[in-house]
Amino acid sequence: MVAEFLPKPTHNSGDSAAAPVILGLLPAALVDHIARVDSSILSTIPGEPGGSFPVAAEELKDILKEVDTHILSSPNDLPPVKTIAGGSVTNTIRGLAAGFGISCGVIGACGDDEQGALFLKNMSLCGVNISRLRVKDEHTAQCICLVDPLGNRTMRPCLATAAKVQAGELKREDFKGSKWLVMRYSIYNLEVINAAIKMAKQEGVLISLDLASFEMVRKFRAPLLQLLESGNIDLCFANEDEAAELLSGEEAVRPEAAIDVLGKYCQWAVVTLGANGCIARHKKEVVRIPAVGQTNAVDATGAGDLFAGGFLYGLVKGLSLEECCIVGSCSGGSVIRSLGGEVSAENWQWMYKQMKTNGLSAPVVVQDL
Template structure:
């Protein structure tokens, strides 16, 4: 772990500077190493295929070595990652929403890589601390049908501590995005408490089915607090949320989440998504016929599109449709970042469906609708 704050990464907030509309809390900056692999390699790695369990640095290095020494090695795509960063980057690049990241990065090559990638995407990093120590990393292994297996290396990585978060980090913004993680629970609770003091809305992503399974009671407590306005869960996370209950499927999870959050969303992969707001329930199919190259970031980019829809005041169904477009775009290439040509695909899909695409060609930036 780092030994205290050294400096802010970029552009100290100036008097009168407009705060980003949306802030993402990612305690540890993260670098993703994404590669296509044969299923036989996945058989040699501990843990469930398709899941996300932490590994030590030696384990991460061992997996990367396995990838590089394969009979037909795949190129490794290295870029800034993390669920919150993926969503924030998608909102900024694809939808023109002013966004920032709250967290910490190490004073190493990976930390500098994270900064470079996010700054080039236009994300505000004035709330990102730089600390002595390593930046978190994650290996993302993608099989032949596009399913991904994640092995994050977080042990020893620098991260933002609960007492380092201040009300000034949040002041002036409208939304706070968080990802549920038990090891960051105290920070998450503090961030939500401060966000509510500032009158902000809070969105949470349920992270992984393992996280829900292993730390369900704390998650339920957080949801039942009434402080979470929007919750995103995928189908596997939804099943774990109510595991052991008489009704434990995605539909039951959607109903449960909607009792405690204004908006509840359950994504169903190729089967689309469903969402609930008040008594309104919608089901929306996935967009496009393209075979998934890599499912990494699909849920994160769905959240980008859904949040854009909320900011534009779209109907619940249309929010899901925009999410389906952006989520469908990221799976067309490796990694959690949508390529420029795939953003053009998103806008074409939106226009076809009668959805308001952002006017990025005219440099229109959404500040507050």
């Protein structure tokens, strides 16, 4: 399995004196093994289709063996299996650096192994500052992303024995000078998340939270609500399924209801609606926009992550709420055109074209690709 890398943008990815504008929290950096498979494999693995649920090391090995017998051919002669630096936060941060030219960095840990080296190389080549990433004498986390013929993805991460940054290892200096911290909800990382939030808030950093998966919200809804009710989450992203689980117990869950609930806790709230676009709220303002552009979805992996990256780019650049949603939709649409959560140079160009079509200026980094 070979990783695909984008050309390195012009900004520095090493030990830069200037703090990254946006940081991503990666308690356990991971590598994705993305495979196009027939749907029958989903009935043979733990958890429900379509979500993201942790598995043990032995289960990971068993699923990888099953993948070999369920592989589908890919369109355009693309490899059916791809291995890249993965994870929701990774996809968002890498996209912001490589496609939008925003100064980004990551805080966390990876293992001193082959997978860890691949992760570091991939992120560095995409212009991400990795100076805050601890390298430990342990294994790097891995995740299997199974993509069915319709482009839907089922994710099974293996994190239990992976290299992980501990709450006590975080320092206020990690957050100093940055504007945003991007994180993903996980009950297994709650101690690190809370420690990071505390230090980030002490440094005046805004917090963006992704709700991760409907399974995670369903099983650990109470601590998630406690996190939201703390008032420390400035921006929250949820898809339709996650929003429905958050509002479980109500007879009918509509996106408008979910956005109202999230809006009670967060300055900005966004519910993505797949092919139907998104709905977003900032204080009393609510906007709803359709999906941007026409594209055939090859793989939905990273769609929400890249949407978040585009939306954050809009906030950093001072765009309106509607414009932030449009950029997010363009960005999310760019990643589903190929396998995996990394956008190719060709698909970045597709995104820039969509932005211009919708009356928005393309990022300056377009000239560096």
